[in-house]
Amino acid sequence: MPETINPSVDSHARVGVYICHCGTNIAGTVDVKSVSEFAASLPGVVVAREYKYMCSDPGQALVQQDIHEQKLNRIVVAACSPLLHEPTFRRVLSRAGINAFFLQMVNIREHDSWVHLDKGAATQKAKDLVRAAVRRVSLHKPLQKRQVPIHPSVLVVGGGIAGIHAALTLADAGKQVYLVERQPTIGGHMAMFDKTFPTLDCAACILTPKMTSVASHPHIRLWTYSEVVQVEGYVGNYKVKIKHKPRYVIDDLCIGCQECIAACVYKEGKTPDEFNLGLSKRKPVYLPFPQAVPQKVVIDPDTCIEFKSGKCKKTCIEACGDRHAIDFKQQESVDEIEVGTMILATGFKTFDPKRNPSYGYGRHANVYTSLEVERLINAAGPTGGELVLRDGQTPKSVGIIHCVGSRDRNTNRWCSKVCCMYSLKLAHLVRERTGAEVFNFYIDMRTPGKGYEEFYDRLLDEGVHFIRGRVAEVSDFAAHPSEEGKLVIRAEDTLAGFVRRIPVDMVILAVGLEPQADAQDVRRMFNISCASEGWFLERHPKLAPVSTFTEGVYIAGACQGPKDIPDSVAQAGAAAAEALALIDTQFVELEPYTASILEEECSGCKSCIPLCPYHAISFSDESKKASINEVLCKGCGTCVAGCPSGSIKQNFFEDEEIFEEIEGVLAYA
C-alpha cells in the first residue's frame, strides 16, 4: 500500500535517516542498502544514508553536516539498542544546534540482525521499524533535560572486605560515608578466615588494619547491628531509613574492656557462638571476636537472664561501674539520612550441605564445611588453631570434596569460583598442622589468577592426592576391615576409570557460594535487578560491571556473583570511583519524560491521583482540576494511560506518537 502522510504529522518535518552497518553485525543480516533506499522513499525524508559505523566520529560528523546543509530538523538512527547510543546521537543533535529530542533510535541490531537468520525477513522488519520511527519522529516536541544537584554523601551497605574498601576509598576522597552492617562487627567472611590464598598471608593481619581505620575515619559514620529499612528518592537525592537494633550497650560509653563478660553470672558460655559457627559457646554478653570493630559488646536478650526473668544479679552492670555503658532499656532506633549515591556490598552465604544428604553432613560428626574448618585452624578460633576431630583426636587422613552445591542442576548450576583455590589452601594447612594424608576430590581444577596455578603446583609437590571425580557418598559402612570406624568416601577415579573407596577420619565439604537469603528483598528495596540465580545484575557484564540499571546505585563484591578477595576489592574500588565520578559532576540530568495535565480537558474525576506511586498528582479544590508536580514525577506514564478524558500527556511518549509508531510498523502491504 502507498505511503500516506498522517495529517497530524508536522508537514515541516525534514527527516534524515541513518542506517548503521555496525561492521557486519547489522549489515551481515540486514540489507542496509535497500533499507536506506526504502527510507529515502518515505514522506518527509530528505536524506537517507547507510554507513559502516554511525557511532564513529566520521559517522557523527555525517549527521551533523547533513543537519546544516540539508536543514534537517528530525533525525532517525537505525543502529543498536537506544540504551547504548541514544545519548551519543542526542549530543550530535545538540552540537548541530537542534533540540536533542528530535531524535528517534531504531533498534535493528539486538532486536533484529542478531536474533534472526532469514535475511529477507530481517530486512523487512528493519524497514517496518524505520517507517514507524520516521512517522513518529515528526511528532517529537523540543524538550529539555532537568538538572538536579547530587548530594555528595554515600551510603555503603555491607561491612565485608568489599564494603570496607569502598567506604575507605570514598572517605579518603573526602566524601561523607555511611557504612551499614547487619552484624555487631564489620569484617564479613574474610574476618573468619585463617590464611588467604595463594600468598598464605594471615587474613586478620591484612584485614584488621582496614577495619580499625574505618572505625576511626573522620568521614565514615559506622553503623553496625543496623539494617536499611527504606529507600526513597532518585539518583543524587536518595532518602534512606536505617534501623539500629538495640545492643543494650551504649556505643559511646562502652570502651570494650570486656569486664562485663568476665563478670557475667554465667561462668561458662551456653549459647552456640555465631562467629565460630556453633563450634564454641558464648555468654549472653559477648564480643563477636577479639578484633571486632567496633570494640563494643552486645547483649543477647534471648539468653540473658535479666531479659528472661528480670531477676539477674546484674553483675555486668557492677563490673561496668561508673561507665554506665549497659542499658537494658535500650530501644530500637531509626536514623534517616540523605545520600546521592549508594554502593551495595551485601556479600554471599555458603551452601547448606544438608541439602545433599549423600555427604552425611549433620549425620556424621566429622563431616565439616570448609568455613567451619577455617574457624578450627584459626588461631583465634574455638580450638586455638588446632585441627582436631570432635573427640579431640588429630585426624590422620582428610578428604576434601570440591563442588558441594556447585555445578549441579539439582542445587546450583554455577561454578563458585573460589572453592578450588580455598580447597588447595585448606589442603596445605591441614598437612602443615597435622601431617595427615589429604585427598582432594575435584571435577575440574580451576586455578586462573595470578600465582594460583603456581600454588597448585606447590600442593602437588607437597604430596596431596588429587582424585578426579565427583564424590557419590560419604558413609560409615565398612566394606573392608581397613574401613572399620572410618568415614568412607566413594567416588569414581575418572582418570583411572574405576570406583575407589577411600577411608578418612575427617571430611571437608568445599561448599559453594549462594546469594544472601534476603537478596530479593534487598534488591527490591534498592530497585535493582537480579540475574535468575539471584545475584545482583550489573548494567553490562563487561563495560559496566559495577553499575546497575538504577542510576546512582552500584554493586561490589560477591553480591554480584562468586568472587575471591582480590576481585572483591578491585570491584569495591571501581564502585567507589564510579560514585565519585558522579558526585563530582555535582548535578544529574533527568530524562524529561514527565507527564502533565491539560487543564482545559481535565474533567476533575481524580482517577489519576491513586495511580501515582510518588504522590506527584494533586487536586485543586477551587479549579476542580488535577495537576502534576514535575519534580516528583518519574515519568512512568501510568496516569496517562489511566486518564478517562485523555487529558494527561507524557513528554516523548505522547499518545499520538505511539499511535503513529504502531500504525507505522503495521503499515506494510
Place this chain on the structure above:
Amino acid sequence: MKYAYYPGCSLKGTGRAYEESLLAVFQALGVSYEELKDWNCCGATSYMSVDELSSYALAARNLALAERENMEIIAPCAACYLVLNKTQHYMHDYPEINNVVTRALGTIGLTWHGQTRVRHPLEILLNEVGVPAIATKVKRPLHGLKVAPYYGCQIVRPYSTFDDQRNPTSMDQLLSACGAKVINYSSKVQCCGASQKGTLPEVGLDRIRRLLLAAKREGAEVIATVCPLCQFNLECFQDETGNAHEPISMPVLYFSQLIAWALGLDAKAVALQRCIVPVQTLLGSKEIVHA
C-alpha cells in the same frame, strides 16, 4: 473409591505371600479393590531391553483396561509400579511412542488417555488409610521387633511421588505404627541386584550379601520388603552367600505380612508358612515376652 488391584506375575508365584497378606490387610482396613480383569504382564525390565515399544504397549493395555473401568491401579510389585508409571510418563513426553502405542491399542479396541493413576500399597496405606487409623487397629503389637525396612530402587526412583528418593520413610511410619523398632540404614534404597543373581551369579550374590550385612550390622532381626524380586533375592540365596564367608540367616518378610500379623489376622493372611527362613518363633517370642 474402588481400586484396580494389579498383582503382576510374581505375586501369583514366588510372591504369593505378598498378595495373600496385602489383600487381607486391605480388607481389614477397608480398602476396597478388585483384581484388574484380564490383566497382562507389565512388560517388565528385562522386556525393555529387547523391545521397548512392545513393553509400553503391554503396560498401556493394563492402563487402558483400568481407565475403561475408570479406576486407579494399585501395583504392589516394584517392577510393575515402575513400568506402568514409566509408560504413563513416556506416553506423555514422547509423541512418537504415544502414536505407535495408541494405534496398536486401537487394534484391540482400547484407548489410552493417561487418566489412570498408578499407586503403590505403601502410599495407599499412608495417605488414604493413614497411620493413626492403622495404629488404632493394632491387636498384636510387634513390641520393639527390630525391623530393617528395605525399599530397593524402583519404588522410589525415579517416579515416586509419595516418598523421598534418597531417604524414604513411608514403610518406617507404617511399621512403627505396628510397634516395630525401625532401623535406619543407608543401604535401604540400594539395588538388590535384580535378575543378576540368575544371569551373573557372583554379581548378584555380592549385592545380596552386602545388603544382608548392612541390615545385620544395624542389629536388624527382620528385613521388610516391598518388592517380590527383592524378597526372593534376599531370602532364597542366604546360604549361597555363605560360600566364601560365614552364612547369614535373616528372615525377610513383606511389609504387608508384618502389618497383617500386627493387626492380629489369621495365619493364612500372615502367610508365614511361605517363608524359607523361619520367623514364626521370633514373632511368637515377641508376643509372649510382652503379652
Place this chain on the structure above:
Amino acid sequence: MSLQRRVKFEAETDREFAQWIAHEIGGEKLRECLQCGLCSGNCPLSLYMDHTPRRLMYLAREGFKTEVLSSLSIWLCTSCYECVIDCPKQINITGMMYSLKQRAIKEKFYPRRFPIPVMARQFSRMVRGSGRITESWLVVQVFSRTAIRRLLGMGKLGVRLLRTGRMRLSRDKVERRGDIAKLMDAIQVARKESAA
C-alpha cells in the same frame, strides 16, 4: 603377552552411532555430560563394569561403537536409577542403557549363550504366548539354553519353593491371548512403517 595397537584413528570412530545415541531416549543430554563420574560412584554394579557408566557415555558420545556395544556394563545395569537422580546434568542414564541394550541385541553384540539377552528373548516369547510370566518356567527355559548345570544345582531351592507353595507348575495365562498377539503384531507393523 602380546602387544596390540592402542592408538585410535578418527576413521575408526562411528559418527552415525554418535548421532544415533544423541537422538535416542536417554541420549538427548549426553553432550552436556561433564564426566564427573557421580553416576559410576553411585552405581551399585559399577564395581564389576569393564567401562564405568561415565566412560561408557563418553565413548558413546565420541562414536566408539564397538567398545560401547561389546561392553559388559550395559548388561550389568539393573535400572535402579541411582545414577539418574543425582546426575548434576540430569541425564537419563538408565534410559540410555536401555537404548544401548536394544542396539546391542539388534546387532548381535554379545557373547554366545550370554544369559541376559536370552532371558530377555524367552521372556518376550512367553509374554506373547500367554500374556503373563510363570517364573518357574522362565527360569527353566533360560538356563536350559545357557547353563544347564546351574539349573541342576538349583534343585534344593526348587524343592523349598515347592514346599512353601511358591513354585507354580501350571502356566498362568491371559483370557484374551488373541489380543496380546494382535497388540504385538500391531507394534511390529507400526515399527516397520516408521522405519520406512
Place this chain on the structure above:
Amino acid sequence: MPDRPSDAAITQQFEPRIVAFFCNWCTYLAADLAGTSRMKYPPNTRVVRVMCSGRVDPQFVLDAFAHGADGVLIGGCHPGDCHYQEGNYKALRRFELLKRLLADLGIEKERIRLEWISAAEGDKVRAVINDMVKKVRALGPLKLERDAKDVWLAEVAV
C-alpha cells in the same frame, strides 16, 4: 529453531504480525540480552518501547488490532519488581478488563498476551515469542467484521 520454514513453505504459511509493547527497564532489556546472546526467534514481532507497562493504554492494543496486527504482546517487570513500584500491577488490572472486551468482540485469547520478563530473562523473550507466533499462526489472520473495525477506529481516533 529456524526463523521461517523453507521459502517453498512460506507461500502457503501465514506469517502473523505481532506488535509488542516492552517496558524500558525489564522486558526491553531482556530483548536486548536475547540479542547480545544471539538467541534466535521468528521475525514476526515489532517492539514499541514504553517506559513502563503501566503506560500501555488499552487504546494502543485496539489501535494495533484495528490496523492489522494479528497479536499483541505486552512485557513488563515481574510483580514487585516494577521500576516505578507498581505500574505493572496497573497494567495487569487493565489487561484483565481488556481481555474481556476482546473476548466479547470475538478475538481469540491467544492473540493478546501479558508476560512478566525480567532484564535477565533473555531466553524467556525467545520462548514467549516462539510460542506466541506458533499459536497465532495456528489461528490464522485476525478477521474483523467491518463495523467492529470502524467502531474501534472511531474509538481510538484522537
